[in-house]
Amino acid sequence: MQTSNSPFLHIDHVHKTFGETEVLSDIDIGLEEGGFLVLVGPSGCGKSTLLNMIAGFETPTQGDIRLGDRTLTGLHPSQRDIAMVFQSYALYPNMNVADNIGFGMETRGVKKNVRQKKINEVAEMLQIQPLLKRKPSQLSGGQRQRVAMGRALVRDPRLFLFDEPLSNLDARLRVDMRIEIKNMHDTLGTSIVYVTHDQIEAMTLATKIAVLNQGQVLQVGTPEEIYNTPANEFVADFMGSPSMNKAPVALDTDGSAVTIQLADQRLKLHNPSDALHSLAARQESVVLGIRAEDITTTLGQESLDENELPLTVQFVEPTGSDNFISAGDKALSFVSRAKNNVRPSVGDAARLKLDMNRLHFFSPSDGKRVG
């Protein structure tokens, strides 16, 4: 059932069970040609399994995966026109760097001089020419990572697969390589599926993010959509650091406007959704969410504005550029982000102004977004 506007890569209602346990359930994700799809989720949620099915190391129990105009089901990994970079790099320990990069061509019977030429091209691109004669054991982590990328690049595939490629690098190198992968994608324009449990990697690299948890896709969207309008509490918690602040609030209505009760203040919502309107009519409770950067903390409580909460500073975490200030009362506690010159002491009185346009509301029963 191939239509002209179907996506370049289509993971079409895929299920996967190992024995009795269902590891992935009804995964349906499409990626346009040239896109950068990041599969993100906590460890054990099934990201690698999904990637392995695209690569052909696992077979879907149900559903189909298509790339371009053909189905991948039944094709050997070498025939799928893909290349993969593994978490452990998986460099052949007995071969030097050049042979590692050239092994695929050697298997396909490419002539030695052609092989040599391609190896050199890739080595130049990744600046690893001086390493070509070395064995993997003589390389640093970052160099191995480069060689692994080289081995993928030389295949010139239609789709790159990355399985947590940066998780074995130290923090500094991780940031550098992240930028390089992004640049590589911008230069080559080849589609990528990238697995990570690191939400920052997901935000910085992706053109499209799929958040997975316990074998299910919770939300698919651009990084902005995922960050600004998380579909449920899990996505809201998982994406962004620090995690989104949350507090249970009672909804109420004074006829036209919807209000919430927080720290003895009554706040009027801007543009509440229809769902919130009807929940408010029944005076139900919801979970309020707000990100640290959407709260402005000012010291002192002499004059309290509308939309400001009088709270006590509980904890200050300086990160250099910003200070994360925890403030609360008996019932709630909010972390806000402030400039590094705002440095209150524990016990200080503060007032927290919430950006009323950036509130999130979730149903307390199933965690779904309601406004």
Added chain:
Amino acid sequence: MSNASTHSSGFNISRLFLYIVLIIFAVYYLLPLYVMLVNSVKPLEEIRGGDMLALPDAFTLTPWAQAWSQAQIGVQATGLKPYFMNSLAMVIPAVLISTLLGALNGYVLTKWRFRGDGIVFGLLLLSCFIPFQIVLIPMARMLGIFGLAGSTSGLVLVHVVYGLGFTTLFFRNYYAAFPSELVRAAQIDGAGFLRIFLRILLPSSGPIIVVTVIWQFTNVWNDFLFGASFADVDSLPMTVALNNLVSSSTGVKEYNVHFAGAILAALPTLVVYVVSGRYFVRGLMAGAVKG
């Protein structure tokens, strides 16, 4: 300046004690070798008349020459030489084949897992613990059926079958620590079952190959029971021939020749151990290959 260095520079009673104990044990184990060596280069009269531990008065290599090529073993006075060759003709293929098959088994059992692979491995392991005596009669029957009774090829088969449990165990454990992502990377690169084995796993298996070869060589070379049970006169291995030399020579017991023959029989395993013994320990300790 570390603490350890200041400590060890002082006189240390317990360390001295340790050395003394170690030296006593070393002497205890080396004494038989010394006795054999010393007496294998003495004329027979000197052994009879004198002290087993004394160095030779009249040094001679005649006993060695006799043991090697002149002593009466069985019907003919051929010395141990043809039997030494028999043993070589048995041990080399037996070690090579069982090591290669063990490597293949280990590869399949870890990287190409199949339903029931655990049971297969369990059965292979069990074969390590079956006492030799139990299989003697069934094995003789099998060799008869295969037409290999009394031949060196028959002995090779017996030793390959018996060694397979251990060689598989060695390689399985080694390859279990070998990252499966390597096999996957090679699959994407288009390599099949055999190419992955020959180009990637086998070349990275040096340490475990050494362990397996030493283990198999020592076991096969030193085997007496299978040799005595299944070999013919013209395929008798060294161990059985040595026994015949020592126990069946008529007339005077030529102890010096016996000693020389015993050393000749032990020599190959000794050489193998001295040459590659240090890799043995290293191979047993070796863990995963870090890509």
